[in-house]
Amino acid sequence: MIKKIPVSELKPGMFIHDLNVGWMDHPFLRNQFPVTSDEDMGRILATGVREVYIDTEQGLDVGDHAPTQEEVKAGIEAEILQAASEPSAIIQVSFAEEVKRASRIHKQAHNVVKNVMRDVRLGQAVQMEAVEEVVEAITDSILRNAGALVGLSGIKDKDEYTFLHSVSVCTLMVTFAKSLGFPMELIKLAGVGGLLHDTGKMKVPNEILNKPGRLTDDEFAVMRSHPEEGWKILKDIPGIDEIALDITLHHHERMDGSGYPHKLPGAAISKMAQMAAVVDVYDAITSDRCYHKGMPAPEGLRKLWEWSKFHFNPELVQAFMRCVGIYPVGSLVKLESGRLAIVTEQNEGSLLQPVVKAVFSTKSNSYITPLEIDLAKPMGKGGADKITGHEDPARWKIDVARFMA
Structure with a gap:
């Protein structure tokens, strides 16, 4: 037991x-x-x-x-269902309208991060104009339809994790800040901080950064030095904003004072850094790495909820869940009908009834013609289909990226 x-x-x-x-x-x-x-x-x-x-x-x-583990899970599920009654973000254009544009922006952001990290390794100046330009493009995409870029950010090549993680954290920070009603200037600064938050990892040797096995105590200490190393690099950039520096330095601090590098208690951690901590961990635990498999997004959210008792601001975790949805865009869910579907949009009225694209039948164990279903609307005489739980795409050998474009 x-x-x-x-x-x-x-x-x-x-x-x-x-x-x-x-x-x-x-x-x-x-x-x-x-x-x-x-x-x-x-x-x-x-x-x-x-x-x-x-x-x-x-x-x-x-x-x-x-x-027991089952009792804990049931308690968390009940708390999350209660939180799911709050409305989600308003969508200006459909997922289908935004996804191609979002795909181009995602690739642009990936290239910008790679260039930033290369410049840091070579001791060259970070090109802030390129960073600010791509953050503006990300922000514009999020304003049109947050789900398109957020969904694409969940799809990662594990060999490119370090770069794509920064793109994801930027995207999620912009989405999070927007959902909290921040003014546009702060939304963009949150994005800049997210894009640059792991700059210090370029000072960590590759054999430690990508080690497939257990880190020694000394290697672990080197890995934990990256927030301070990043802060040292960024603080000398002319015009760099304090918010980006704060996010870089403090995204690994925890509310109970157990984080690093300064073991700050919750009251001493800025709201932006508290948000970055939530976003950083969420993306990390839901991503495949060379040394471990990421968990499905809904499961990652449940872990954040559980850990918020000590490590994160519970109010911000709840707000983040409302922001990305109980079943985030890109999640594979099982419907009561036996079909498997990919979440493509959140519904403003209910986080438990998103718009999905049904792609697979568990009854026939085969793909079906993709069908968009708005779970918040009635469907035929039998009523609307509904989500019974989330699924791991690997179990069914479903390539989510294939249906996200």
Whole structure:
């Protein structure tokens, strides 16, 4: 049985089923391992982990007071459903109208980030004009239809992760800031900060940045130096805004003071940096890397919700979920009819009833002619179809990108 316990109840002899933090927030090769010594305990505590899941069939148990994994999941689902009653963003043009334009902007942003990172590696000046130009294009696309660019940002080549992650964080920061009603100037500055937030990773050796196995303690320390390294690089750029510097330096800080580089408590972390922390982790845990497989977007949102108890601002996590939807654009969902569909747009009235494109039948185990369905509208005498849960595209060998263009 899998149970969730506070780390204060953890002891040698127990078996960790899940450390319950993002992959890069701990130095262990795996999320699952036995706790064999006080040294293991010390390393776990040093990561800032506050709650863990244990497997009582492979290690020591705790009392009946500890909730099971199923009970925790049910509680989170209930909380999320309550939050889903809030309206989402207003869409000016359809997904189909915006997606080709968004695809061009996404490629442009990818090239800009690659050039920025190359210049940093070579010790050359970052071309801020190109950065600001592409952020403006991203902002314009988000204003027309946020789902198109957000959906494309979820599709990544794991070998290009470092660059595409920066594009995604920029896109999501612009979308997030817009949804919170920020003025246009701040929306664009949020985007600039998102695009440049990982600049310091170019000071991390490639053998550490892309290491497929466990990082040593020294390598982990080098990896954690990237916010400060990025800040050092960017602070000397003429005209760089303080918001971009703040996001770069503090996107790994956590509300309970367990983050880095300065272990700031929540009250000392700016709202922009708190937003960047949410966005950065969401994109990281939902992306495939050379050393781990990303989780589906809806599952990533549920993890953010769970972790917001200690690590993130709960109000901002809730706002972010309303911004991208309970089932974000690009998610593969299963419908009550047995069809699998890709989410293409959010509905302003209900986050649980997005617009989807049905592409596959689980009953016949075959592709079907793509069909757009607005789940908020009645459909025939039997009523509207509805989502019963999310699916992993890899399980069904569905290439989501093929249906996003």
